[in-house]
Amino acid sequence: MRPTNSDASAYQAPAFLHEAEELTKALQSLSPAELQAYMQLSAPKALQTAELISTWKSDAVSARPAIDAFLGDIYSGLQVQSFNTADRAYANEHLLILSGLYGGLKALDSIHPYRLEMGYKFPNSSYKNLYEFWGNKIATLIPHSHLVINLSAIEYTKAVLPHLPNLVVAPKFLTVSPKSKQPTFVTVHAKIARGAFAHWLIKNRITSLTELASFQSLGYRYDPSLSSAEQAVFVCQTFEGLGLSVRKSFD
Numbered sequence: 001m002r003p004t005n006s007d008a009s010a011y012q013a014p015a016f017l018h019e020a021e022e023l024t025k026a027l028q029s030l031s032p033a034e035l036q037a038y039m040q041l042s043a044p045k046a047l048q049t050a051e052l053i054s055t056w057k058s059d060a061v062s063a064r065p066a067i068d069a070f071l072g073d074i075y076s077g078l079q080v081q082s083f084n085t086a087d088r089a090y091a092n093e094h095l096l097i098l099s100g101l102y103g104g105l106k107a108l109d110s111i112h113p114y115r116l117e118m119g120y121k122f123p124n125s126s127y128k129n130l131y132e133f134w135g136n137k138i139a140t141l142i143p144h145s146h147l148v149i150n151l152s153a154i155e156y157t158k159a160v161l162p163h164l165p166n167l168v169v170a171p172k173f174l175t176v177s178p179k180s181k182q183p184t185f186v187t188v189h190a191k192i193a194r195g196a197f198a199h200w201l202i203k204n205r206i207t208s209l210t211e212l213a214s215f216q217s218l219g220y221r222y223d224p225s226l227s228s229a230e231q232a233v234f235v236c237q238t239f240e241g242l243g244l245s246v247r248k249s250f251d
Helices: 017-028 032-039 043-055 073-078 085-094 130-134 187-204 209-214
Strands: 096-099 103-106 172-176 220-222 233-236
Touching (some): 017 130, 073 187, 172 187, 209 220
Parallel strands (some): 172 233
Antiparallel strands (some): 096 103, 220 233
């Protein structure tokens, strides 16, 4: 995650801030050695994580909007730096960022850096894991009359999809293998593509199922022969997103 921001003038409280405080209190009770075992970290990374947890805050001071806070391939594809004010406002109404600590975040919710993945089991608590802790709460942030485009990893969607009555479409991104000449799943390509798909949805204000097939970015094209009602499949002959990653940037 990017470091905290000195500008808290546009603070927006996350919906489940109280729950984030509860989880952080539980994490703060763990020693670096316990965090190392719990999160499967190296000893140096466990010490860094313990420091991060000890300094986490729930107030507006130095908070950063969630859409600007995360680093990684998905957020590289999202290309938030290209959003104008109207795009950011639209994202705030239509994008839900899933989080182990905060549950669900609107794009402009103000947050502090943390480390807590949804798939972790939770030691020394009244709940055995974060799925049990969150229950159906995260799903309450999604209007049940809306089409849902699922661009999250499985460990996060497991905290939401079982509680949704909505039609959910999960785009899948494949790259043609130069060896086999068959569409194959390439993790890095797919992560960047998921972010790029969210970018496209936001910039173009996509609202209907029929419009999804028109996505054409990073070399991807819709493949009707591989797609179904629940999964829109996009295939690229040559991945055009190489060099997109900004995971090492701390702007």
